[in-house]
Amino acid sequence: MDEFKRIQKSSLLILLLQFTGAAIGQRDLYLSVRVGDEATLPCNNVFNDQDQCESTTWLLSYSGSTAVLVRGGQIGEEARAKSDRLRVTEKCSLVIKKVTEEDAGPFTCRQFRSGEQQGSDSLVLLSVVTMTEHQNNDEVTLLCSVTTRVSCRHKVKWLLQGRDVDEDNKDIKTSASDCNASVTFQTSHYGSTQRSELFTCSVTADDGNVQTFSFQSSDGDKQAATTSTTTAAVTSSPTIKNSGLLRLVLVSLGLAALIMIVVAVNIWTRAKEKQTQMDEINVRYDVDDGTVNYENIRPPDGV
Template identity: 35%
Template structure:
């Protein structure tokens, strides 16, 4: 019960000092991005850093306060031992801050076993960006990416209270500082101390930078940069994928064009063949043969009589020609014979 009361009292002190700035406790808020180094001041510092004690408290991580430095000496059994250092001004330095470092840091000083001056409370707020899903491991063109930017904060009250009372605001901006909410390509959603960005990556996003920034009363406190990095393999695969799609599209287009050309050519050939058949049918068997020859009997007579001329005319059709009469008329020959001493009216005989 006593421990619970102490926790409640500590929470009341923290909240009241945060909201009203109550004297007797020096309160400082430090905002930092994960991965950076942070400097936590001890505002009531004495000249001798050996009198300094730093204690860490975060009830969500530890059931009790954890001593980090006692009498100016680091505790070796702490999980962040290698990343801690005490400066000559009694300030605490933490290297390569992680989201788990957020919480309340209390600086106290003791001289001859007695505490000197008020406590210094330093609230460390850590801004961290990560993929919203642990399964999201590939960053390449054409893939969807969702980034989560969260402010890890412990003040003894919900993060929403800190936002409402202190005027904190989270934003996703581009390299020039323009709010990405104004670009329809990005989907932005926020919930108290978390803001997410979702989009589909493009080829030109390689080395593109997005920033999640934290402002306090419109003054920039800290920001986290997230830079899109494509590997050479990602770019190659994306290029090959785009090339394959483009080649396939061109191939389909060419096949369609060839199909249309062949269809048109086949139609023209059918039209030409039909015309040729029609012309052949129209003209087939319409020719006649005329045979002009001299009969043998006439040729025998030609040897003794120079005044007699014989001729033979034969006319025939390969195919009957339409006429008034369906019969074929054939003229075999006509002979004309005459003598010089006979009258002219007897020269002709049929």
């Protein structure tokens, strides 16, 4: 009797664990990825006895249409345009390389056997984070926005050194709304390197999952080059002035040293000539008549 109760309790526990695991596995997943990064979308209802994900299908649905990205573990015809950015892992997760805003949306993983769907869908809501930088005279504004292709309820805000920006901070202005946030400050306060190190964009999904992204402009090469050039001109102007002043001082010191050298050489030359003339003349006094006779003691030519 006791053994029967023990077996009954064990069976009930196993059933409970299986039910809990199924409930957790079918929970919608919110995933935010920055433009240009790689996204890995897990399939939480995958069958473990698949060799090459032959029972797995991935779908992307939005605007009333559905595209088949993966069918039977292989990239589908409707995804050929971006097939070089898609691949399926051993665990049937879908990997998207170099994510763009067009990749945002709800992805569904389904399991099929003998043409029939097995179990419930596994849903991944992919959001794409875009960061841009805009400069207006002496002010810089960083923008962080989230693209979802569905109703967006993400909370977005900028953090300074991992913390909320103080509302009393007169040097930094922030604003935030669903799926968008901005921060504005003077160009002289934070250089381009400091911006990437100090400012992060915090994205909170509808399920409470929080992800943070360090600042990295997504405007492209032209915008990045313009911003970099402008920033360098602003931040390096004191250095340019200091370099000019230092160059002026060095030139003045060099000119003074050159003048001193010329004067010293001139004095030395004259002294040398005078000494040479003295050496070439022998002064002899005649003791008898008190006269002075000068004799040139320079050797005759050719001697």
